[in-house]
Amino acid sequence: MIEARFSLPLFPEQASTLxxxxxxxxxxxxxxxxxxTVAIAGCLVVFAVRYRRRPGNEVAEQVHGSDxxxxxxxxxxxxxxxxxxxxxAQLYFAAASPPPNALEVTSVGKQWMWKFQHxxxxxxINELHVPVGLPVKLLMTSQDVIHSLYVPAFRVKQDVLxxxxxxxxxxxxxxxxxxxxxAEYCGTLHSGMIGQVVAMEPAEFQRWLxxxxxxxxxxxxxxxxxxxxxxxxxxxDAQARCxxxxxxxGRNVTLANGQTLVADEGYVRESILDPGxxxxxxxxxxxxTYQGLVSEEGVLELIAYLKSLPERHP
Amino acid sequence: MTTAAAxxxxxxxxxxxxxxxxVRSWLLTTDHKRVGLLYLLSLxxxxxxxxxxAVMLRLELLTPAGDLLQAETYNKFFTMHGVIMVFFFLIPSxxxxxxxxxxxxxxxxxxxxxxxxxxxxxxxxxxGAAFTTYAVVSGGVDxxxxxxxxxxxxxxxxxxxxxxxxxxxxxxxxxxxxxxFIVTIHRMRAPGLTWFRLPLFxxxxxxxxxxxxxxxxxxxxxxxxxxxxxxxxxxxxxxAIGGDPVLFQHLFWFYSHPAxxxxxxxxxxxxxxxxxxFSRKTIFGYSYVAFSSIAIAVFGFLVWGHHLFVAGQSVxxxxxxxxxxxxxxxxxxxxxxxxxxxLHKGTIEFRTPLFYALGFIGLFTIGGLTGLFLAALGMxxxxxxxxxxxxxxxxxMVGGMVMAYLGGxxxxxxxxxxxxxxxxxxxxxxxxxxLGFNLTFFPQFxxxxxxxxxxxxxxxxxxxxxxxxxxxxxxILGIGYLLPMIYLLWSLRYGEPASDNPWNATGLEWQTPSPxxxxxxxxxxxxxxxxxxxxxxxxxxx
Numbered sequence: 001m002i003e004a005r006f007s008l009p010l011f012p013e014q015a016s017t018l019x020x021x022x023x024x025x026x027x028x029x030x031x032x033x034x035x036x037t038v039a040i041a042g043c044l045v046v047f048a049v050r051y052r053r054r055p056g057n058e059v060a061e062q063v064h065g066s067d068x069x070x071x072x073x074x075x076x077x078x079x080x081x082x083x084x085x086x087x088x089a090q091l092y093f094a095a096a097s098p099p100p101n102a103l104e105v106t107s108v109g110k111q112w113m114w115k116f117q118h119x120x121x122x123x124x125i126n127e128l129h130v131p132v133g134l135p136v137k138l139l140m141t142s143q144d145v146i147h148s149l150y151v152p153a154f155r156v157k158q159d160v161l162x163x164x165x166x167x168x169x170x171x172x173x174x175x176x177x178x179x180x181x182x183a184e185y186c187g188t189l190h191s192g193m194i195g196q197v198v199a200m201e202p203a204e205f206q207r208w209l210x211x212x213x214x215x216x217x218x219x220x221x222x223x224x225x226x227x228x229x230x231x232x233x234x235x236x237d238a239q240a241r242c243x244x245x246x247x248x249x250g251r252n253v254t255l256a257n258g259q260t261l262v263a264d265e266g267y268v269r270e271s272i273l274d275p276g277x278x279x280x281x282x283x284x285x286x287x288x289t290y291q292g293l294v295s296e297e298g299v300l301e302l303i304a305y306l307k308s309l310p311e312r313h314p
Numbered sequence: 315m316t317t318a319a320a321x322x323x324x325x326x327x328x329x330x331x332x333x334x335x336x337v338r339s340w341l342l343t344t345d346h347k348r349v350g351l352l353y354l355l356s357l358x359x360x361x362x363x364x365x366x367x368a369v370m371l372r373l374e375l376l377t378p379a380g381d382l383l384q385a386e387t388y389n390k391f392f393t394m395h396g397v398i399m400v401f402f403f404l405i406p407s408x409x410x411x412x413x414x415x416x417x418x419x420x421x422x423x424x425x426x427x428x429x430x431x432x433x434x435x436x437x438x439x440x441x442g443a444a445f446t447t448y449a450v451v452s453g454g455v456d457x458x459x460x461x462x463x464x465x466x467x468x469x470x471x472x473x474x475x476x477x478x479x480x481x482x483x484x485x486x487x488x489x490x491x492x493x494x495f496i497v498t499i500h501r502m503r504a505p506g507l508t509w510f511r512l513p514l515f516x517x518x519x520x521x522x523x524x525x526x527x528x529x530x531x532x533x534x535x536x537x538x539x540x541x542x543x544x545x546x547x548x549x550x551x552x553x554a555i556g557g558d559p560v561l562f563q564h565l566f567w568f569y570s571h572p573a574x575x576x577x578x579x580x581x582x583x584x585x586x587x588x589x590x591x592f593s594r595k596t597i598f599g600y601s602y603v604a605f606s607s608i609a610i611a612v613f614g615f616l617v618w619g620h621h622l623f624v625a626g627q628s629v630x631x632x633x634x635x636x637x638x639x640x641x642x643x644x645x646x647x648x649x650x651x652x653x654x655x656x657l658h659k660g661t662i663e664f665r666t667p668l669f670y671a672l673g674f675i676g677l678f679t680i681g682g683l684t685g686l687f688l689a690a691l692g693m694x695x696x697x698x699x700x701x702x703x704x705x706x707x708x709x710x711m712v713g714g715m716v717m718a719y720l721g722g723x724x725x726x727x728x729x730x731x732x733x734x735x736x737x738x739x740x741x742x743x744x745x746x747x748x749l750g751f752n753l754t755f756f757p758q759f760x761x762x763x764x765x766x767x768x769x770x771x772x773x774x775x776x777x778x779x780x781x782x783x784x785x786x787x788x789x790i791l792g793i794g795y796l797l798p799m800i801y802l803l804w805s806l807r808y809g810e811p812a813s814d815n816p817w818n819a820t821g822l823e824w825q826t827p828s829p830x831x832x833x834x835x836x837x838x839x840x841x842x843x844x845x846x847x848x849x850x851x852x853x854x855x856x
Binding site: 008187188 | 380385386389456457458462464465468469470552553554558559560593594595596598599600601602623624625626629632633636637640641643644647648650651652654655657658659660661662663664672675676679680683684686687689690691692693694695696698699700760763764765767768769770771772773774775776779780848849850851852853854855
């Protein structure tokens with residue numbers, strides 16, 4: 001009982017592949033910091049005591065400086081900083097590059113809740129179930145203001161922005177329940193926009209997934225695709241007035257202005273909401289905007305549907 | 315029976331405080347010393363209002379549940395704490411109050427270059443403060459002092475515009491002070507006072523002024539764009555109407571990161587004065603300390619993107635900003651090493667200002683070193699937007715700047731008021747502030763690494779013990795801040811009269827009476843030596 005009332009954790013749980021790597025950098029930074037703090041505070045105290053004004057020490061020794069010392073105490077810290085820089089950048093790169101086989105989960109943040117959907121269908125609010133030992137990638141957007149998805153035990157955080165997609169990935173290493181926070185101030189109930197990540201053994205996770213209800217996002221996306229009338233123009237046959245979308249994601253696209261880009265989720269989202277922004281070469285700007293006609297979740301379902309389409313060769 | 319000697323009534327010497335009386339003589343003054351005092355008075359007011367909000371925040375955080383304040387009230391309180399402390403206390407604190415008073419005295423000038431503009435800058439400050447006060451009393455604002463869009467433009471229903479207008483206005487006060495100081499330093503130095511004979515406080519004010527005139531207009535532009543979107547629905551930041559929310563963060567930090575240096579550079583200048591005076595030594599590495607101020611001002615413009623490492627900017631941009639952030643750390647480190655080396659083989663006198671200076675060096679070191687954690691990309695991802703960041707910048711802003719400010723106020727108090735403050739009480743207060751500060755903010759580093767996000771009205775239970783420690787520290791800190799407030803006021807009447815140069819310091823400001831006459835010097839001083847020319851055997855080291 002006393003233990004429950006008085007808990008003083010000093011170090012967060014390590015529950016992802018990234019966590020021990022970030023903590024290793026922490027210990028390096030702490031080592032450097034403790035060294036310099038002790039050195040400087042030590043000098044201050046020793047000098048203050050030793051050179052205090054007293055009979056016999058009433059006149060100082062006037063030293064104007066030393067170029068050698070100045071160079072030494074500029075270059076040594078700079079070298080230490082370079083180590084920190086490279087180390088930190090490596091971790092950042094690792095955190096920014098999800099493995100291609102990562103399990104994809106979509107997420108929409110709104111004031112003040114987190115909504116998640118797994119590819120096989122189950123939806124969750126303020127709770128995210130993930131398997132241990134497999135990389136999981138979150139494709140995220142916000143319906144209103146900026147939020148930020150933060151799981152301290154995994155040492156990952158990424159702002160979730162309205163109007164674009166951001167992503168974040170992690171690989172949980174230990175089954176357990178971990179805090180999920182919104183880290184970017186988003187209004188009145190910001191501190192209530194919290195939840196938990198439940199990391200489970202893969203077999204258990206599969207059972208959990210199977211128990212979930214609801215259509216897969218790809219299936220819902222297919223339904224939307226025809227409800228919104230997308231399929232009247234985007235089709236594989238001769239009547240197509242717009243590009244065929246099979247295998248689009250990840251493909252190189254040449255635009256009407258001659259530029260090329262890789263079609264990612266953000267490009268597809270933009271093309272649904274603002275079709276003229278990046279027009280594909282060879283097509284006219286005839287598509288109406290779907291801004292206001294389809295929700296952020298709907299757009300994510302459409303993207304899931306497009307991803308499920310096979311590449312068709314005419 | 316009276317003797318002839320007793321009937322001679324000594325006329326008290328005329329000085330800037332008694333040469334004229336009445337509210338009018340203060341409100342229409344163009345004397346830089348009186349303008350400095352007007353600022354000192356208004357800043358102190360702002361500090362205690364901002365402090366009140368801090369106390370309420372800390373009280374709320376005593377318990378994990380949000381039980382003392384409503385969530386909405388809590389959000390307004392941390393916003394107003396930030397807005398008031400940053401824009402109405404920290405930014406003007408040392409430049410506008412101490413700088414205004416001391417700069418012309420230090421360089422042997424009669425006043426600043428544009429005395430009327432100087433007074434105007436105070437009125438602009440007051441006008442800005444009036445708008446912000448209106449915003450506070452008419453319901454408050456809840457966006458955080460950072461005003462992130464689209465929350466501030468499209469979602470918040472609080473008094474965003476009056477606050478923003480207040481900040482827009484007060485920015486001009488900052489620009490005018492900066493402009494005035496730059497011209498004053500260029501044009502009004504006493505004969506013989508070459509650039510490399512300038513006290514380091516002047517160098518730091520010069521560097522600060524550069525930032526004030528170059529960065530503050532960007533804040534004005536940003537606030538105007540924010541107003542255009544909020545009032546006229548011009549799509550600039552909100553993606554729902556075609557804007558880009560991250561653009562706001564770039565613009566905001568393009569000002570606000572250099573502004574961090576506006577908030578610390580003058581403090582560094584004060585520390586150079588205190589360390590030399592109370593160790594009776596010339597500064598170690600004068601030109602390194604002087605140019606590090608300029609380096610900080612210049613590099614400070616190039617690091618704003620380190621506030622956006624998780625905001626969705628490109629990985630490569632983040633790498634550049636991380637690298638530049640490490641570069642700006644070096645000149646700060648150089649200053650710390652030089653101050654420490656200055657104490658070596660000095661003859662150190664433990665007066666209150668030195669206590670603040672030693673506190674500053676220690677706390678600024680911790681604040682600076684934890685900045686290295688935040689500049690490391692992979693580390694920042696974990697600790698940004700947590701209490702780690704809160705602790706880091708309070709070590710710089712409060713442990714650094716407020717310590718330097720109080721050190722400077724004590725150091726120049728005899729010159730300002732003509733009275734000595736009570737020395738022992740001063741030392742005790744400095745010690746209480748140091749203790750309270752560390753107890754308040756050190757636990758927040760741990761809280762941050764554990765993952766407690768900032769701006770949380772309620773929090774998970776396991777964070778409670780550290781939060782209780784922090785609140786306990788804040789109450790000690792609060793008492794520490796009240797003490798100088800009380801004994802400095804007391805000393806105005808009962809303090810021992812101060813001599814012209816109670817510290818035996820070298821600066822020109824000490825070569826004129828305390829308090830100084832209206833025109834500062836009876837005769838324009840002529841400077842023939844380097845600053846900090848204290849007696850002692852000269853030792854050359856290469």
